Amino acid sequence: MSDTLENLKRELLESVHSAQDLASLDEARVAALGKKGRITAMMKDMGSLSPEERKTRGQAMNAIKQAVTDAIDARKDELGKAALQARLEQERIDVSLPVRPQPKGRIHPLSQVVDEVIEIFGAMGFEVAEGPDIEDDWHNFEALNFPPDHPARQEHDTFYMPDRTDGSKMVLRTHTSPVQIRHMLENKPPIRAICPGRTFRSDHDATHSPMFHQVEGLVVGKDIHMGHLKGCLIDFCRTFFGVDDLPVRFRPSYFPFTEPSAEVDIGCSRKGGGLTIGHGDDWLEILGSGMVHPNVLKAGGIDPAEYQGFAFGMGIERIAMLKYGIPDLRPFYDSDVRWLGHYGFRPEDIPSTAAR
Numbered sequence: 310m311s312d313t314l315e316n317l318k319r320e321l322l323e324s325v326h327s328a329q330d331l332a333s334l335d336e337a338r339v340a341a342l343g344k345k346g347r348i349t350a351m352m353k354d355m356g357s358l359s360p361e362e363r364k365t366r367g368q369a370m371n372a373i374k375q376a377v378t379d380a381i382d383a384r385k386d387e388l389g390k391a392a393l394q395a396r397l398e399q400e401r402i403d404v405s406l407p408v409r410p411q412p413k414g415r416i417h418p419l420s421q422v423v424d425e426v427i428e429i430f431g432a433m434g435f436e437v438a439e440g441p442d443i444e445d446d447w448h449n450f451e452a453l454n455f456p457p458d459h460p461a462r463q464e465h466d467t468f469y470m471p472d473r474t475d476g477s478k479m480v481l482r483t484h485t486s487p488v489q490i491r492h493m494l495e496n497k498p499p500i501r502a503i504c505p506g507r508t509f510r511s512d513h514d515a516t517h518s519p520m521f522h523q524v525e526g527l528v529v530g531k532d533i534h535m536g537h538l539k540g541c542l543i544d545f546c547r548t549f550f551g552v553d554d555l556p557v558r559f560r561p562s563y564f565p566f567t568e569p570s571a572e573v574d575i576g577c578s579r580k581g582g583g584l585t586i587g588h589g590d591d592w593l594e595i596l597g598s599g600m601v602h603p604n605v606l607k608a609g610g611i612d613p614a615e616y617q618g619f620a621f622g623m624g625i626e627r628i629a630m631l632k633y634g635i636p637d638l639r640p641f642y643d644s645d646v647r648w649l650g651h652y653g654f655r656p657e658d659i660p661s662t663a664a665r
């Protein structure tokens with residue numbers, strides 16, 4: 310190879326090796342192999358040579374071209390690795406650094422207690438049924454054996470919706486009992502259902518809110534009797550409050566939709582100003598219950614000569630307050646994260662009530 314070619318090769322390789330980044334490497338490539346590059350120009354010039362000369366010169370030029378191309382590839386590789394290395398060094402992550410605290414949501418006591426109630430009754434074979442918050446008079450009262458001017462209607466402090474075109478009024482349901490009727494009309498016995506949901510009464514103080522929650526229960530079958538009602542509710546109370554020998558008392562009461570009716574009390578102690586569930590000589594009312602009134606079965610499309618049933622209803626806020634020692638009802642609806650932080654539940658801490 311002539312000195313000129315040797316020099317050219319050295320010069321071009323030198324410019325490739327000295328490129329400090331991909332941009333200058335590309336400049337070196339264009340200067341050597343680009344359209345107007347030095348190798349390209351010399352290749353073009355070969356036209357004037359004799360065939361013999363052209364052959365040797367051609368081989369030499371190709372060798373240079375190959376050497377420069379290889380050098381560019383190698384340099385590109387080196388620069389890429391160096392760039393990655395530099396980035397890795399710069400972007401070092403300190404894994405020993407403590408993480409910033411991330412606020413985690415809590416489960417509201419109402420959601421938690423509804424889940425617990427569903428779990429306990431679910432284990433007894435109950436399904437969950439639902440109904441609308443806005444009800445008609447028939448489902449909320451009439452079908453539940455409240456005659457039009459019955460005094461029990463007044464006890465419900467009903468919220469009425471504006472008049473409908475036919476003069477009737479819809480109501481915000483005052484209890485979850487209308488779901489009993491809806492469920493009977495849609496399902497054939499045997500029936501075992503619980504209906505958790507929102508309820509509304511015009512009442513507001515430390516223990517009453519105009520919006521609150523209830524869970525209804527309904528069991529209908531051919532030979533359902535008061536013994537089933539008692540066994541079922543005693544089991545529920547003991548499992549829910551986690552006290553195996555919790556005293557449970559059934560006290561005669563009145564509801565238009567059950568006959569006989571019973572209020573259910575659990576044993577507690579109020580000594581020393583506090584409230585302890587399960588032990589002591591005092592009683593605390595927690596739910597209403599009774600054998601489904603024959604008129605109610607009829608309204609639900611079920612023949613009372615063939616079927617009997619029991620029903621119960623309880624306030625969810627009330628049992629939540631008792632189980633978890635929450636003193637005031639009002640903050641349940643305030644969405645105050647401090648209250649939720651205190652009384653709410655971490656998903657990872659939730660025990661399985663029914664499994665106990």
Ligand code: PHE
Binds near residue numbers: 483525564598599621
């Ligand atoms: N609906 C009643 C109430 O709101 C509770 C209840 C339900 C009583 C079912 C008996 C049977 O107070």
